[in-house]
Amino acid sequence: MRGSIPRLAGSLPVLAALTALCASGPAFADQFKQTADGGTIDCEVSAHELTRFALVGDAFASVSKIGTGTPYNDFAVTNEPVRGDIYVSVPEVYAAARISFFATTKKGYVYKFACLIRPVEAQQVFVTNSAIAKDAASDWEKATPIETSAVRLVQAMAGNAQVPGFTVRQPSSLPARAGGIEVQLIAEYRGASLAGKVVRLANRGTVPATIATRDLAPVGTIAVAIANPVLAPGAATTAWIVGPNGDTGHD
Numbered sequence: 462m463r464g465s466i467p468r469l470a471g472s473l474p475v476l477a478a479l480t481a482l483c484a485s486g487p488a489f490a491d492q493f494k495q496t497a498d499g500g501t502i503d504c505e506v507s508a509h510e511l512t513r514f515a516l517v518g519d520a521f522a523s524v525s526k527i528g529t530g531t532p533y534n535d536f537a538v539t540n541e542p543v544r545g546d547i548y549v550s551v552p553e554v555y556a557a558a559r560i561s562f563f564a565t566t567k568k569g570y571v572y573k574f575a576c577l578i579r580p581v582e583a584q585q586v587f588v589t590n591s592a593i594a595k596d597a598a599s600d601w602e603k604a605t606p607i608e609t610s611a612v613r614l615v616q617a618m619a620g621n622a623q624v625p626g627f628t629v630r631q632p633s634s635l636p637a638r639a640g641g642i643e644v645q646l647i648a649e650y651r652g653a654s655l656a657g658k659v660v661r662l663a664n665r666g667t668v669p670a671t672i673a674t675r676d677l678a679p680v681g682t683i684a685v686a687i688a689n690p691v692l693a694p695g696a697a698t699t700a701w702i703v704g705p706n707g708d709t710g711h712d
Contacts, residue, residue: 491630493587493628494586495589497590498571499572501574502572502573502575504586505584506577507551507578507584508551508581509580512576512583513548514549514588515544515546515585515587519570520545520567524547524565525564526561526562532555534556535555558577560578572588594626594627594653597625597626598624598625598626600625601626607683608683610655611684614684626652626653627652631647632648636661641665641666641670642665642672643663644662645660645663646658647660653706655683655705656705656706657701658702659699660677661697662692662700664696664697666694671692672690674686678702683703684701686700
């Protein structure tokens, strides 16, 4: 007779570890900026590598800056026409400690960028105009009832798909432990009224463990899915959790 695989002892520690990860305000490797028409965006650019600027729900149409033609007081901006992003490179002999330029978007917004030059690896700066993002996200969410929209968001996260108007952030924080289970927040999706989390779970113990959806569902959770709830020692799986994000509710 086969022995049964024990369920994870104590669902609260896993939920507590996940809650602690989310509440600690995890550091993000990329830069995420929110602005409005005519706003100034403070950011950092790499001194030696490329810095990518991307607009959520929009695209760059043109960039305006002073060009001198001399490397010690000029920097380069390249437009990527497929996605509408721009890439900034700073020559090693550039004398100033920061760069600044204006950008006009295809939807008619104008932003000022004021960026410190730092000796860091290649950077990505994602810019969200709340007027654009919330409208697009709200339309996507309201296309179906909230429970169905939550399931659609789970499916989108599982497929690593873009969701209109949603901001996607990838934290660089370290994992937490709940007994033998290692819990790590991989990505956060935020829309108008829904928020989703992608979580990696790894069994660092010596016996198999079964993770139930209730182990991962705080109060208010709308949808939870686990790719493989039964984890052998050393095995890992992914879970997707959707709940309200605290902003405008769903009609």
